[in-house]
Amino acid sequence: MAALAKVGLIGLAVMGENLALNIERNGFPIAVYNRTEAKTKELMATRAKGKNFIPTFTLEAFVAALEPPRKIIILVKAGAPVDALLKQLQPLLSPGDIVIDGGNSLFTDTERREKEYAQADLNFMGMGVSGGEEGALWGPSLMPGGPIVAYQAMEPILTKIAAQVTDGPCVTYIGPGGAGHYVKMVHNGIEYGDMQLIAEAYDLLKNVVGLTPAEIHDVFKSWNQGEELQSFLIEITADIFTYIDPETHQPLVELILDKAGQKGTGKWTSQNALDLGIAIPTINAAIESRIISSFKDQRVAASSVLTGPSHFYTGDKQKFIDSVASALYCAKVCSYAQGMALLAAASSEYKYNLTLTELSRIWKGGCIIRANLLDKIQQAFKHNPLLPNLLVDPEFAQELTTKQEQWREVVATAAKVGVPCTAMSASLGYFDSYRSERLPLNLTQAQRDFFGAHTYERIDKPGSFHTEWNIR
């Protein structure tokens, strides 16, 4: 009988195929299965040729090819296909076997699936995988959650296939239940925020100071060489501006339709933040900006009805570019502060016991949001694990205080010129609200008491009060 595989993988779409190749390259013979046979055959005839792969064409054969306790990674479309597959697999498995869902599943689905599998003495894990195609092949950031015993069994494989940075592999045990998928969801929310802030910076460079794509490339390239903004997303943004469409000889980015979709993890981050009562205005602005972008026809029609200001920026070009860098940085710090605050709230609400220093650490490599900034975030939570908000970390507080003038200048200029920068200004609103000792919600409370006898508290004495306001 042929030797058994150490691990198995189901679902050979882009992420599955690349992750399987990564696992095999790291010394783990792997069995693979895909619903459509042709995909498996194609992989075996091409990228997996001559490698330690066991192709299988029925789930029975797949399960039989695995060394017990079986370790099965599934990368199929999130939602009903995962449930369908788990149902088919379950009768073929033995107690102690481990199934890991590496897709972008909703964390509450993962919680439910873990409980269902536990009833049959099976281990089910939900694992966030970030890094796209390249990351899956050469080292992603991995966010595994679920039974700790299952993680321990998987650890030798996961630590090898993950991205490696100076302080270790980009994987850690995230927490029980759906913790892994929860953290991946928030990671994606932060990713939405970063991408929107970068898009706004581009818009400002283009439409306030009139930079060309080649000049925008130079700006992003120089930002990526600086300590504050160095990141994967800034790096690829710089590259994007150099790509010339072979057909039209124009910069390709300017030919791309300005409509972005939003579904799944990004949207779930906002929905969950509302459920937990945590403010994440920058991430919400990113999602809403995508929604507005999708109404292209309405925007085109409205552009000839609604006239903007006739104000042009007349200040110094380079000064404005430098201010945009500071605004981008400050807004980004606020976005991460919101994401981290959401993770902290979820950790106590769902008993995930998350370690924010570890999350910052495993995001430093492999994933889409990898950035120099994460090092500083890691240090901030290391110095004070109970930090209520990243903004009050002494170093970040100092930086934002210093840079705020430039940040305000950018948001004010954008408002005057009529260029939308919803995420940058949402971040500024967050900063100003969070640092306000007194907000005007005393008036809100008075109104609520006026029309609904909701009662209010006072600042000068304890208790709950109601007033008959209608004394006209």
Ligand code: 2AM
């Ligand atoms: P396919 O190649 O047969 O379509 C991403 O869509 C991956 O999920 C693909 O590998 C796809 O297999 C797989 N997939 C989608 N729905 C599935 C299901 N119900 N059962 C098994 N695999 C599924």
